[in-house]
Structures are given as C-alpha cells and as structure tokens.
Amino acid sequence: MTEIPPLTTPDLEELEVLRAIVEGTAHQAGGEFFRSLVRNLSRATGVAGAFVAEFLPDRRRVRALAFWQDGAWLDDVEWDLPGTPCEDVLSGRLCHYPSGVSERFPAEPDVESYLGVPLRDQASGDILGHLAVFDSRTMPEQPRLLYTLQIFAARAAAELSRLRAAEQLVQSEQRFRDLFDEAPIAYVHEDLQSRFLRANRTALRILGVPAALVPGFVGRSLVPALPEAQRRVEQAFSEIGRGGDSAGVVLELRRYDDGRPIWIQWWSRPDAGGLFTRTMFIDITEQVLMERRQAKLQAQNRYLQDEIKADHDFDLIVGDSPPLRALLQQVRKVAATDASVLIQGESGTGKELIARAIHSASPRREQPLIKVNCAALPAGLIESELFGHEKGAFTGALHKRVGRFELADGGSLFLDEIGEISAETQVKLLRVLQEREFERVGGQKPIKVDVRIIAATNRDLRREVAEKRFREDLFYRLNVFPLQTPPLRERASDIPALATFMAGKFAAKLGRRIDGIQPPALQRLLAYPWPGNIRELENVIERATILADGPWLDIAPELLPQVSSEPFGAPATLSEVTREHIVATLEQTGWVVEGPNGAAAKLDMKPSTLRYRMKKLGIAQ
Numbered sequence: 001m002t003e004i005p006p007l008t009t010p011d012l013e014e015l016e017v018l019r020a021i022v023e024g025t026a027h028q029a030g031g032e033f034f035r036s037l038v039r040n041l042s043r044a045t046g047v048a049g050a051f052v053a054e055f056l057p058d059r060r061r062v063r064a065l066a067f068w069q070d071g072a073w074l075d076d077v078e079w080d081l082p083g084t085p086c087e088d089v090l091s092g093r094l095c096h097y098p099s100g101v102s103e104r105f106p107a108e109p110d111v112e113s114y115l116g117v118p119l120r121d122q123a124s125g126d127i128l129g130h131l132a133v134f135d136s137r138t139m140p141e142q143p144r145l146l147y148t149l150q151i152f153a154a155r156a157a158a159e160l161s162r163l164r165a166a167e168q169l170v171q172s173e174q175r176f177r178d179l180f181d182e183a184p185i186a187y188v189h190e191d192l193q194s195r196f197l198r199a200n201r202t203a204l205r206i207l208g209v210p211a212a213l214v215p216g217f218v219g220r221s222l223v224p225a226l227p228e229a230q231r232r233v234e235q236a237f238s239e240i241g242r243g244g245d246s247a248g249v250v251l252e253l254r255r256y257d258d259g260r261p262i263w264i265q266w267w268s269r270p271d272a273g274g275l276f277t278r279t280m281f282i283d284i285t286e287q288v289l290m291e292r293r294q295a296k297l298q299a300q301n302r303y304l305q306d307e308i309k310a311d312h313d314f315d316l317i318v319g320d321s322p323p324l325r326a327l328l329q330q331v332r333k334v335a336a337t338d339a340s341v342l343i344q345g346e347s348g349t350g351k352e353l354i355a356r357a358i359h360s361a362s363p364r365r366e367q368p369l370i371k372v373n374c375a376a377l378p379a380g381l382i383e384s385e386l387f388g389h390e391k392g393a394f395t396g397a398l399h400k401r402v403g404r405f406e407l408a409d410g411g412s413l414f415l416d417e418i419g420e421i422s423a424e425t426q427v428k429l430l431r432v433l434q435e436r437e438f439e440r441v442g443g444q445k446p447i448k449v450d451v452r453i454i455a456a457t458n459r460d461l462r463r464e465v466a467e468k469r470f471r472e473d474l475f476y477r478l479n480v481f482p483l484q485t486p487p488l489r490e491r492a493s494d495i496p497a498l499a500t501f502m503a504g505k506f507a508a509k510l511g512r513r514i515d516g517i518q519p520p521a522l523q524r525l526l527a528y529p530w531p532g533n534i535r536e537l538e539n540v541i542e543r544a545t546i547l548a549d550g551p552w553l554d555i556a557p558e559l560l561p562q563v564s565s566e567p568f569g570a571p572a573t574l575s576e577v578t579r580e581h582i583v584a585t586l587e588q589t590g591w592v593v594e595g596p597n598g599a600a601a602k603l604d605m606k607p608s609t610l611r612y613r614m615k616k617l618g619i620a621q
C-alpha cells in the first residue's frame with residue numbers, strides 16, 4: 001500500500017486558495033458568480049486587483065463583468081483593448097508580465113504586474129473574454145497562481161457561455177412569442193376538451209374573446225346550436241382524433257363578445273405528444289357574406305329579368321278623377337313610411353299599379369319590389385315560394401331555394417291576392433310580420449329580414465275575418481294603412497284619358513297609327529259599367545285597336561257585353577240587399593254597432609235589433 005505523501009507547505013497554500021475560491025463561488029451564478037470569483041481570487045492570492053471581462057461585439061473593446069481593486073468594486077468598467085496588456089490575452093494567449101507593465105503600457109501607470117488568461121467557449125473554442133489579476137508590485141512566476149487562474153477561467157467561461165445561451169433563449173422565446181402573438185394568422189393551442197391553452201392576439205380579435213379568459217376558454221362554446229355547424233365541427237374533431245388533420249374546413253361560429261356570426265377556415269392537427277392540438281385559422285366572414293350577397297343579387301337579378309319580360313307600365317297612372325287623386329294623395333303619404341299597406345278593391349282596378357307606386361315613392365325604391373301572387377300558387381308551394389327551402393326539404397326540392405322574403409330584403413314584398421292563402425301560411429306570415437324572422441322550409445336556421453309588406457286583395461277581408469276565413473291578428477298587422485282602389489264606374493271621368501292612353505300603347509305595339517277615339521265610341525265606353533274595371537277596358541281597347549281600319553278608333557257594340565238593367569253585381573233578393581246595406585254601414589263605422597256613431601244609430605235601429613238581423617243574415621262581427 002502506498003502512502004499518500006504529506007502535503008508540503010506550498011501545496012497546502014494552493015489548496016487553501018482553491019478551497020477559498022471554490023467555497024466562495026459554490027452557490028453563485030451569473031453576475032454574482034463573477035463578483036465572488038474576482039474578490040476571492042484577489043484575496044486568496046494576495047494581489048491588488050482581479051477582474052473578469054467579456055468582449056463587446058466589435059471585439060476591440062471589453063466590458064468588466066466584475067472588477068475588484070484594492071478592496072473595492074469598480075462598477076461599469078469598459079475599455080479599449082489596444083495599448084493594454086489585455087490585448088494579447090484576447091487574441092487567445094496567456095499573458096504574464098511579472099513587472100514593468102506601466103512602462104510598456106503608459107495607459108496603465110499604476111500597474112506593475114499582470115497575469116491574464118483567456119475565457120474560451122468549450123464547444124466552439126471562441127474567445128469570450130478573459131480573467132486577469134494585477135498588482136502594483138512585481139508578480140514573480142508562480143505556476144500555482146497560473147494553474148488556479150486557468151481553473152477558474154474555465155469555470156468563468158462555462159458560466160459566461162451559459163449566461164449567453166440563457167439570454168439567447170429568452171430572446172428567441174420572445175421572438176417566437178412576438179411571432180405567435182402578432183402573426184396575421186390566428187393560432188390557438190387547445191387541449192382535448194377544446195379548452196384554450198394559448199391563443200394569439202389575432203385569434204382573440206377574430207373570436208371576440210378577452211385575453212383574460214385564456215387559458216381555459218372552451219373553443220367549442222362558440223359553435224352555434226345549428227345542426228350543420230355542429231356536424232362540421234364534429235366531423236373535423238373526429239378527424240383530428242384519428243390523428244389526421246383538418247385541411248381548411250370552413251366553420252361557422254358566433255363571436256364571444258357580441259354573438260355576431262363569423263366564418264373561419266380552420267386547420268388543426270394534434271401535437272406530437274397528443275396532449276393538445278395546434279390550430280390555425282383565418283377569418284373569411286367578409287368573403288362568405290359577399291358570396292351570400294352575390295347569390296342574393298343573382299337571384300334578384302333573375303327575378304327582375306323575369307319581371308321586365310312581364311312588361312309593366314310601372315309608373316303610368318292615368319286619370320285625374322277626384323277618387324283617383326284622393327288615392328294618390330294617400331299613396332304619397334304612406335310611401336314615406338315603413339307601414340304595412342293593405343290595398344283592397346275590385347279586380348282590375350289597379351291595385352298592383354298602386355303597390356308599385358308606393359314602392360317607387362318609398363325610401364326603399366333602390367331595392368327590389370318582389371311580387372307573389374298568392375292565388376296563382378298551389379297551397380303546397382306557397383310556403384316554399386315565400387320562405388324558400390333547403391335542398392331535399394321535400395320531394396322535388398333538388399336545390400336550395402331562396403324565398404321571396406329573402407329576395408325582398410331591404411325592399412318591399414307585394415303579396416297579391418292575400419285573401420287566398422291557407423290558414424297555415426297565415427300563421428307563418430303572421431310570425432314574420434311580428435318577428436321579422438323566419439326559417440326556410442326544411443331548415444332550422446332563423447333568417448332575419450327587413451321587408452316592407454304591401455298586400456292586395458279583391459275580397460272584403462274584414463268579412464273574411466268575420467267569417468273566420470282570415471286571421472284577425474294577421475288582418476290587423478296588414479291593415480296598418482288601408483287603401484281602397486275605386487272601381488272604374490266610380491271614376492268614369494277617367495275613361496277618355498285611359499282609353500286614349502291604352503289605344504296609343506297598343507297602336508305602338510302593333511305598329512299602327514291611332515289619332516283618337518270616335519265620339520260615339522267614347523259615348524259607349526262612358527255608358528258601360530265596367531265590371532272588370534280597367535283591365536276590361538284595356539282588353540276592349542286592345543281588341544278595338546287590332547280591328548281598327550283607320551286612325552280614329554271605333555268600338556263596335558259587340559265588343560262590350562250586353563249591359564243588364566241592374567247595376568253590375570247588384571244583389572238579387574231582398575235579404576241580399578239588406579245584408580249588403582248592413583255590411584256597408586258596419587264598414588263605414590269600423591264595425592261599431594252601438595253608440596251615437598255606431599251602425600245601429602245610422603240605420604235607425606236598436607242595437608239589439610241590428611244584432612238580431614246580423615245573426616240571421618250570417619254577419620259575424
């Protein structure tokens with residue numbers, strides 16, 4: 001067994017120095033480590049000063065990480081290398097000047113001796129800085145001091161490399177965070193329960209989610225309870241669950257803050273660890289809305305093209321009779337409002353013309369007036385016509401269809417022959433009028449619209465209500481502003497102007513010349529009661545124009561049906577006459593029976609007698 005030789009005095013001294021420095025720096029890191037190192041080094045070796053310094057980026061200057069001299073700290077010390085003993089150290093050499101430093105380097109007048117060791121990065125071999133001791137006395141060559149310095153230079157280099165790596169990590173993390181946060185694309189990391197772990201600013205802005213709710217915010221809570229939206233998310237999630245990725249699925253969401261609908265295109269894939277998904281998405285709401293607007297405009301366009309083909313004499317309302325003037329005055333008044341209008345009048349009296357005049361004079365004139373003829377459509381189709389339908393809603397519904405209500409959004413909807421709609425459609429119509437919202441046939445998504453309703457009928461709607469064929473609540477919703485188109489027989493003074501206008505119109509169509517109507521023919525037109533009103537007049541004039549053989553139009557008596565001695569449509573029996581009279585009086589009084597302005601007073605009857613008669617004649621109030 002070999003005995004360990006006892007330590008010599010110099011060995012013991014060296015051990016003491018090492019121990020002092022090691023113990024002094026054992027629990028330090030970063031700046032503290034450097035301070036501890038130079039102070040302990042200076043104390044343990046008995047030199048006046050010690051420092052650790054690092055290169056500045058231009059490598060012509062150094063900055064002290066810790067500088068200890070004559071028992072005190074020097075702070076913020078930086079110096080240029082040329083003309084100092086450090087210059088050589090930093091080119092990678094160990095430098096020892098046992099004496100004469102101040103003569104060699106006039107910039108260091110108080111330094112006699114110097115020993116410097118470079119700090120070399122272990123991985124790259126680059127010089128990072130140096131560790132040095134100096135004294136105002138001579139510093140003879142001492143291998144032990146050199147050895148000690150080399151040991152601690154290696155430690156200091158490791159510490160400096162570590163510090164720099166840590167700094168770089170912080171910087172790169174910051175850069176990554178900036179990139180994540182400020183990226184124009186939305187990024188979200190979600191756990192498997194759809195809870196947000198992180199979300200960048202763009203994601204929060206698009207979704208309207210406050211930053212304070214992340215982490216923990218449940219992404220799926222933004223999916224609306226619509227079957228289609230739910231189905232898409234379900235599908236995308238199960239795809240990710242199987243380890244695939246969702247390649248650009250379009251999802252419909254509701255913003256967290258204001259509930260506005262948004263559409264995003266969404267890519268997501270599981271993280272390699274399988275604990276969360278990395279999602280990115282872009283906001284395509286504008287695009288989706290634009291496509292929708294475009295689809296609506298295309299549909300409107302198609303509708304309007306058909307309308308143009310239907311050839312309306314839109315704005316030409318001919319006539320100057322007092323009833324027509326009174327009506328047009330009301331039209332101007334109601335046009336400015338958004339009130340629903342109910343136009344009642346006999347067939348052919350120009351109800352549609354009036355509806356169009358209201359729309360054209362209204363603030364909605366730049367938007368379309370969409371017409372639905374409720375009588376022309378089979379009961380089964382009217383709802384799909386009004387509200388549209390989803391693809392496959394019923395047999396034959398091969399494509400999605402945008403209904404007339406949607407087409408009229410922003411404009412007016414003209415419901416012609418409103419008296420003809422079924423009880424079920426009445427209910428649905430009432431709901432749209434009340435809530436301004438409906439669903440497509442076969443769809444569940446409520447659609448909001450801003451539509452002004454103009455309805456027309458040649459039925460007496462009040463009577464339809466009394467006889468329970470028309471809903472009272474719907475009647476009042478529609479009848480906000482009632483208009484009555486007068487029959488032609490009550491505005492006979494307009495007949496010459498109308499007949500001349502129409503003759504001119506047909507003549508132009510047929511390529512003929514018509515200068516006017518022969519006076520006897522005009523007399524015949526004035527004497528006729530026109531049960532079919534203006535439309536009938538139009539037909540008669542059209543036929544007369546075709547038959548005309550000169551510029552002055554004649555109306556052959558055969559063109560006008562034989563006029564009976566009774567006025568047109570007059571009731572035949574006494575009870576019918578009585579019924580008509582009572583209903584007319586009730587209409588004048590707004591169906592009020594009693595009181596000084598009631599129908600009973602006007603008919604000079606007791607209210608109870610009137611009620612009895614009404615019941616007998618089947619007039620329900």
Ligand SMILES: Nc1ncnc2c1ncn2[C@@H]1O[C@H](COP(=O)(O)OP(=O)(O)OP(=O)(O)O)[C@@H](O)[C@H]1O
Nearest residue numbers: 313316317318347348349350351352353458534535
């Ligand atoms: N004052 C008028 N001046 C010129 N043409 C008119 C006038 N009133 C109505 N007409 C024409 O008479 C025809 C019938 O009018 P319109 O279709 O508006 O009547 P209507 O009351 O809606 O009929 P229906 O109840 O049968 O639907 C149309 O061709 C219309 O252009």
